[in-house]
Amino acid sequence: MLKTAFKSLKLLKNIKILTNENSDDLIQEKAKRTIAQLFLSEKGILQKIGQNFDLDIDFDHELNENDFLKLAIGRNDIEAILKDNFPQFYDEIELTDDIFLGSIAQVVKARYKNREIALKIKFPNIDQKIKEQLQLLNLGSFLGNLINKKFEMEMRTLVQDIGAKLSLELDFKREAQTIKEFKKLSVSRTVKTPSIVEELSNENIIAMEWINGESIEQFENLTNKQLSKAIGAIFENYLLNLFQDGLIQGDNHPSNYLLGDEIFLIDFGHTIRPKPEFRKALYLLIRSVIRKENINYLEAYSYLGFDRGKLKNIEPYLKMITLTLFEPFTHYGAYSLKNWDVNKKIDFILGDLKWWFRSSGSSETFQFLRSLYGILNVIEQSDTKLCYMEHFFNSTNSFTPWLESLKLSPPNSNSEDHKLSETIVIQVLEDKKVKARVSLPINCLYELESYISESTLKEIEKNKINLNEVIKEAFSNSLKPGQLFYFKDDKNKEYDISLK
Structure with missing residues (x-):
């Protein structure tokens, strides 16, 4: 000890x-x-x-x-464990030398009754x-x-x-039952689930059919077309599991998916069952960023398990946090997650206030977020571009009325209902005439300084304008269209930076 x-x-x-x-x-x-x-x-x-x-x-x-x-359980020990747990079937199990280690168990490839199986065995x-x-x-x-x-x-x-x-x-009986549920759901889906070998499964061991295929982790062995199709299918299947089934894989990473004649999900140790209200509130949050609509963010996040009292301290920022968290879903075409950088953006928006957000979520909340960002990390590692909006609607269209049945209270009366700005407009005027004009996508606001010339930055500093504070104020106002700042230099040249 x-x-x-x-x-x-x-x-x-x-x-x-x-x-x-x-x-x-x-x-x-x-x-x-x-x-x-x-x-x-x-x-x-x-x-x-x-x-x-x-x-x-x-x-x-x-x-x-x-x-x-x-780290591994030795072959003699494995044989002893199998003989102790399944004496009536032990003579029919033939072990191979293929061993794969996990954090609480190891997987051993074996043959049983003329078929290949995977034995997941708990560490003693x-x-x-x-x-x-x-x-x-x-x-x-x-x-x-x-x-x-x-x-x-x-x-x-x-x-x-x-x-x-x-x-x-650690509950292998629960995991075996979960595999059966996924198996039933996967019959009509693109992503399949291995079958359980009932007689070789108990509280210490789970036996499944062995799946031959390439791990999605081995990207170099797949053509771009194969990879794009597989990744799209995996993501849409995840959304179906989430919104329709209420049962998702909680520990998503590339090695959990195998691609052969079909796509298989092969790890079910950590699964999550989001409640109906959770799934409905999440749907409304994602839909709000797609439609650019104003909703009661405080109430919606409370359905996701966030502490309402703590979130109250950052309520003015919740609209922007929502837009940032679900930014991939706002694009009509294929989007690369390499442009996302969600943690950096959240830290920029909230600064030291980020601890109100991080400490307000429940264990259930963060387990879900890790699951979601796990599947997005699988996509990012594959360097595949997807249309997230399309996959979102494909996976929810058949039961939209149910998802929309959660009625949130009207937005806070202090929360202005306005459209989010879509561009940053930088203008330089001489004698009231525009001499230079640059339009940038709104996402450039996070790194606005890098898009402004050195000479203009010096003028901004000379006029005692704190660029970071201006940007943070824009975020706290939920990117409401309007002027960020304006000044004149010594030569009467005018600088106007606005959100449109």
């Missing part, structure tokens, strides 16, 4: 190093190696922390083949070990408060999230 406590606190210390932008590169590399070694010593459980905290660690690079062999004593770790991480997140309040807020949410997630992932 003391060893585990020491390792948990050591983990927190090194996570703080990796999440600190001011950390030296050499110190960050050392922190990565330390976390990788902790991952090794704890049978892969601590990898969950890295996954949830978006730590940029390539475990394949940090750990060699011998390290991974130490993993339930108790995770229980101890979560207790210590809760203590560690409290101790983190002595050093860094903001870090402690993130860690508390993270530990709650991991606790909820792992309690589900």
Whole structure:
């Protein structure tokens, strides 16, 4: 127990190093190696922390083949586990040397009754070990408060999230039942689900049919046409699971999808069941950014599990936060997620107020957001452009009345109903005549400074105009059309920057 406590606190210390932008590169590399070694010593459980905290660690690079062999359950132990759990079928199971490691279990390829299967086997004593770790991480997140309040807020949410997630992932009987549900749903869908081998599945082992195919992660092995079709199908299937079925994969990443004759989803350890009101409110939020309509954002976000009291502190920004979170859905054509940069934009809009937003969400809220951004990350890694608006309406058109049955209260009376600006117009006038005029897309507002000439920036500074404050005020006013600022220089030249 003391060893585990020491390792948990050591983990927190090194996570703080990796999440600190001011950390030296050499110190960050050392922190990565330390976390990788902790991952090794704890049978892969601590990898969950890295996954949830978006730590940029390539475990394949940090750990060699011998390290991974130490993590794996040995062949003799696997045979003993199978014989103990399934004595009547043991003689019909033929193991192969193909082994794949996860954070709480490992997958072994085998043959059973003349067909290939995948055996997902829990690491021994993993339930108790995770229980101890979560207790210590809760203590560690409290101790983190002595050093860094903001870090402690993130860690508390993270530990709650991991606790909820792992309690589900450790329940293999629940996972087997979930696979059956996905299997039933996938019959008429493009993305399929493997079949369960009932007689070889219990609380410690799940057996499924083995799927031969290329991982979507192996992008270089697919043609552009194959990749684009597969990614589009995966995303639309996710939206159908979300809005229609209320059952989604919670841990989306490329290795969870295999592409052969058909597309298969193969990992069901972490799934989420958004409530009907959650799905309806989410639909209304996405629809609001597409139609550029004003809704009661505070009420809509409360249905998503956000704390209404905390969000009240940033209510003027909620319209812009919504537009930023769901920006991919606002484009009529194919959109590249490389243009999105959602975290940077949210941080820019809110500044230090971002902690009201980050701390206001429930564990359920952030599990969903990780699921959504997980599937979007799959798309971004593939460098595939999609028309998100088209996929959104394709997946919801058949039951729109049900999604629209949630009636939100009218928007706050203090919230002005206006159309969002679509362009930034920069004009230079001499003798009241326009000498230069530049129109930029509204998304350029985040980096407006980079689009303005050096000479003009000097004039802005000379006139004591704080560009960042002007931009933040524009966001707080929900990009209402109007003048951002205006001034004259010493030569009577006029500068007008407005939103249209």
